[in-house]
Amino acid sequence: MSTSSACFENLPPTPSSTYGEGTVLHFGGLKSYVTGSTESKLAVLVVSSAVGYENPNLRKLADKVAAAGFFVVVPDFFYGDPMNLDNPQFDREAWHKAHSVEKAYEDAKPVLAALKSQGVSAIGAAGFCWGGNVVVKLAKSDDIKAAVILHPGRLADEDIHEVKVHTAILGAEIDKYAPPEHLKQIGEILSVKSEFDSFVKIFPGVAHGWTISYNAEDESAVKSAEEAQLDMLNWFTKYVK
Numbered sequence: 001m002s003t004s005s006a007c008f009e010n011l012p013p014t015p016s017s018t019y020g021e022g023t024v025l026h027f028g029g030l031k032s033y034v035t036g037s038t039e040s041k042l043a044v045l046v047v048s049s050a051v052g053y054e055n056p057n058l059r060k061l062a063d064k065v066a067a068a069g070f071f072v073v074v075p076d077f078f079y080g081d082p083m084n085l086d087n088p089q090f091d092r093e094a095w096h097k098a099h100s101v102e103k104a105y106e107d108a109k110p111v112l113a114a115l116k117s118q119g120v121s122a123i124g125a126a127g128f129c130w131g132g133n134v135v136v137k138l139a140k141s142d143d144i145k146a147a148v149i150l151h152p153g154r155l156a157d158e159d160i161h162e163v164k165v166h167t168a169i170l171g172a173e174i175d176k177y178a179p180p181e182h183l184k185q186i187g188e189i190l191s192v193k194s195e196f197d198s199f200v201k202i203f204p205g206v207a208h209g210w211t212i213s214y215n216a217e218d219e220s221a222v223k224s225a226e227e228a229q230l231d232m233l234n235w236f237t238k239y240v241k
Contacts, residue, residue, distance in 0.1 A: 020059035022066070028111030030075040033059055036066030042240050043120040045111060045144070046074040047104065047131030049212065050095075052082030057212040058128070061229055068233055070240070071120065075111055077104040077134070101130070105137040112143045124240035126232055128212055129153060129177075139163045146239035148232045151208045152178050160189045166239040168199040170228045174207040199235070203228060 018024075022035025033053055044065050048058055053076045062072045078099050084090050108125075115123055124146040127135030132152025136159050139147040146166040149155075154177055167190060171183040180202045187200030203210065203224055211228045214221040 019054070019056045021063045022059070022072070027073055027075065028114035030077065030107060030111060031080075032076065032111070033062065033074040034072065035059075035063050035074075036069075036071040038071060038118065040069060040071040041119060041121045042069060043071045043073065043115045043123045044236055044240065045108065045115070045123060045125045045138075046072060047077065047108070047125065047127040047134045048074060048082075049129035049131055049209065050078075050083035050099075051213070052076065052078055054082075055212060057214065057225075061212065064229065065126075065233055065236070068237065070124075070236065071115070071118075073111060073115065075107070077107055077131075101133045101137065104131075104134045108134065108138060109143070112138075122240045124148070124236040126150065126236075127152065129209060132178075136160070136163065139165050139167055145241075146236060148235050150211050150228065150232065151175060154178065155182070155186060157186070157189065160186050163190060163193075164196065166197045166235070168201070168231065168235045170211065170231060171200070171202050172206045172208050172210055173202055173204045177208055197239070201228075201231065 020033060020035060022033050024033050027034055046062055048055060053074045062074050066072045083095055112123060122145045125135045125138050125144045126148040128150045130153055132149040135147050135149050136155060138144050140162040144165055149169045151172050169183055169186060171178050171180060173180060183200055190198035206224045211225050214225045216222060
C-alpha cells in the first residue's frame, strides 16, 4: 500500500523516545510505549502511521485514552526504522517490503496475547494511516472487540467484507489514499452486517493525517483533530467493555 506524505506534515518537534506520561518497554516482543493502569481489564492497541510510535501527538492521544481507564500499548512495529522522508535516498518500495501490513498483523498477535495474559478481558484497536490497514486485518479476527480506523491507506473491499467487530472509520474530505467516496462505499458494505455496529464519518476541510499530524497553533486544525479523537474514545468506551 502507499503511504501519504501528509502524515509527515505539521508534526511536532523531532519525535522523542521519552515523550509522554507512559513508559517505553518491551511488551509482547516489541518495544512499546505503554500508558495507563496495568490493573485495567480494558485495553487499546494503537498502531501508528509510518511516522512511528515516537510521534508526540500520538503519545499524547494514547495518554488521553489511558486517562479514560484503558491500558494502552503503542508498539514499534517498524523496529526502530520508521519512514524517513527527510532522507533523499529513502526507498519507499523497499521500506514497504520490509514493513508490510501483513507482517505487522502477525507481530500484533503476541502483543494481544500479552495483554490477555495480563488479565485484560476486552481489547480495542486504533490504527492511523498505514496502521489503519493493520487494524482492518485485526478486525477480521475475534482478538479485538472494536476497531477505529483513522485516515487509512487504500482499503481493499474484500478485507472489509470479512470484518466482524464494531468498526468506526474516520476519514478526511481531502484524501487521495482514502477518498470520501470510497469510504462511503465501505460504510455501505459494513452497514448490511447486523451482528455489529459500524460508523463512517468524513471530516470536512481536513486532509489525510489530520488526527495526529496537525499544527498545534492552528485552532481549527486542533479542533478537528480533537473531535476525531473524541469519536475514537467514545467508540471504545461504548464497545470495549
